[in-house]
Amino acid sequence: MKVTISDVARAASVAKSTVSKVLNDSPKISPETKRKVREIMKQMNYTPSSIATGLARQSSFTVGLLVDMSKESEFLNQFFYNIIGGIESVIGPLKYELTICNVQHSQPEDHFMNRLVLNQRVDGIIANNSVITPELSAELDRLKFPYISIGEINAPGSWVDFDNKLGGSLLTGHLLAEGYSRIAFVGGEQGEQILTRRLNGYLQALQQAEQPVRPEWIIHGEADEQVGYRAALQLLQLEERPDSLVCMTNYVAFGALRAARELGLDVPAQLGIAAFDDYPLSPYTTPPLTALNLDTFQLGITSGEWLMERLRSRETPSRQLLLEPELIPRESTRRGAGGR
Known part of the structure; x- marks a missing residue:
């Protein structure tokens, strides 16, 4: 039997309106109550109806690119900006905005699943495989929320990476x-x-x-x-x-x-x-x-195209792709076969 908002309210000993306010991240609800209600939602495998029925009808026309700002190697890496360019080249003509979201916050209630997914601030997310853990992938799959991992993941979701x-x-x-x-x-x-x-x-x-x-x-x-x-x-x-x-x-x-x-x-x-x-x-x-x-620009293009396809149809099957690197020989190794 499908779990309802009333079931969650009873289990948490709060009013239905309180659960609704938690779903909308209302500042009127205390952090302690939010944590309690969200934990019960998770335990009861509750899916908010707005997500379960598909977000396309309530589209924010925004895609979230998740970044761990505690890791300088991620957002200061020149490849990061090539990936952004590739994603933008796909989603921009479709009138979608790309927003960069920090996944690191000190309070559990600030977790991006609450801020972005459950509160419907983005229609889909793209993140590297240091962010998309197997547990997170399973939860996004349960919610049928569109996401693409840049980098191979040990989960059934869609990912694109270099070989x-x-x-x-x-x-x-x-x-x-x-x-x-x-x-x-x-x-x-x-x-x-x-x-x-x-x-x-x-x-x-x-x-x-x-x-x-x-x-x-x-x-x-x-x-x-x-x-x-x-x-x-x-x-x-x-x-x-x-x-x-x-x-x-x-x-x-x-x-x-x-x-x-x-x-x-x-x-x-x-x-x-x-x-x-x-x-x-x-x-x-x-x-x-x-x-x-x-070709990290192509990496961005592929992840953007796949996410747009998932937004058009939630039934699009998961897929994986390894892009082939290209060898560029230069003088640092050219001494000729058999040389010493």
């Missing part, structure tokens, strides 16, 4: 083809899904080429210049040092280039360096870096 495992394999395979054989991997924090995928591609390429995997040649850390610099100094002063580096970002690779110069190593003759992303540094370093082109 990061393929990227790791492409870079490592390229270095092997250029005659490098002692290949290290630098950057990326343990536990991050993107690192896991990229590292698996690197390991797969080495194993397929019957090259040994050296754990001491895999160094984790934030994907920035300082980590690249320190890791490269450490690796390049080992008794048996690697002859090439696969770098998590072009910032990591930039730090590795600085370390190589300080140690007097010629790039690419004595050390090959390749990076996972092309923008903004790779074409302009000395020497220019071999890198992968990750």
